[in-house]
Amino acid sequence: RAGIVVAIDGPSGSGKSSAARGVARRLELRYLDTGAMYRAITWWMIQVGVPVDDSDEVAARSSEPEIEVGIDPEHPTIAVDGVDVAGPIRSREVTNAVSAVAAVPAVRRRMVEIQRELIGSGGIVVEGRDIGTTVAPKAHVKVYLTAHEEERARRRAAEGLAGAKLELTLTQKEMALRDRKDSSRTTSPLNKAADAVVLDTTELNLQQVIDRICALAGEHA
Ligand code: C5P
Numbered sequence: 260r261a262g263i264v265v266a267i268d269g270p271s272g273s274g275k276s277s278a279a280r281g282v283a284r285r286l287e288l289r290y291l292d293t294g295a296m297y298r299a300i301t302w303w304m305i306q307v308g309v310p311v312d313d314s315d316e317v318a319a320r321s322s323e324p325e326i327e328v329g330i331d332p333e334h335p336t337i338a339v340d341g342v343d344v345a346g347p348i349r350s351r352e353v354t355n356a357v358s359a360v361a362a363v364p365a366v367r368r369r370m371v372e373i374q375r376e377l378i379g380s381g382g383i384v385v386e387g388r389d390i391g392t393t394v395a396p397k398a399h400v401k402v403y404l405t406a407h408e409e410e411r412a413r414r415r416a417a418e419g420l421a422g423a424k425l426e427l428t429l430t431q432k433e434m435a436l437r438d439r440k441d442s443s444r445t446t447s448p449l450n451k452a453a454d455a456v457v458l459d460t461t462e463l464n465l466q467q468v469i470d471r472i473c474a475l476a477g478e479h480a
Pocket of ligand 1: 271294295298358387390437441
């Protein structure tokens with residue numbers, strides 16, 4: 260399966276990253292986290308003082324930062340102009356600003372171009388929001404991961420600083436808002452590809468999700 264492309268899309272907290280990375284490791288494929296790229300360019304916009312809601316300004320400056328993504332599933336990396344930003348791109352500030360930046364067509368054009376270059380002749384698992392619909396519409400395997408909203412928020416809160424109840428409520432609100440923005444934007448919104456297999460992960464553990472996707476890829480590990 261050297262040339263296979265596995266596209267994994269879905270809303271935040273649906274378990275995409277862990278699943279995509281796990282599948283790539285098991286099937287010895289490369290792994291591309293496209294969300295990290297949108298987060299990285301958002302981080303840069305905040306650093307240089309571009310108001311993220313000013314879409315004209317975001318568009319005008321979108322070609323300035325150099326975004327470098329490492330696609331080894333054992334050590335995924337993300338850097339902007341040579342600076343490792345793996346930590347800072349997960350901050351709440353970036354998380355709450357990313358949807359606005361990712362909605363700007365000039366940003367998407369640039370990211371999709373880099374993504375297609377990295378996908379190249381395949382052998383890769385790609386996760387995001389528009390992989391099966393826009394980035395790799397000919398992907399061999401397309402999975403749309405979902406989970407109940409409360410469960411997704413619980414997972415996100417558990418990843419974060421504290422799992423306190425207050426935190427959970429806030430996370431759920433912020434997540435719902437981000438999903439609403441990602442689903443309602445004009446340019447390649449979060450959407451299930453017509454030929455994608457829907458996998459509800461609410462009642463599944465990570466290994467079960469990985470098993471299902473690997474089975475779809477024709478690999479019975
Ligand atoms: O997957 P993650 O939560 O890291 O994605 C962060 C944000 O990047 C999403 O909320 C969305 O706004 C944007 N994104 C996107 N298209 C992708 C991947 C992520 O618009 N393919």
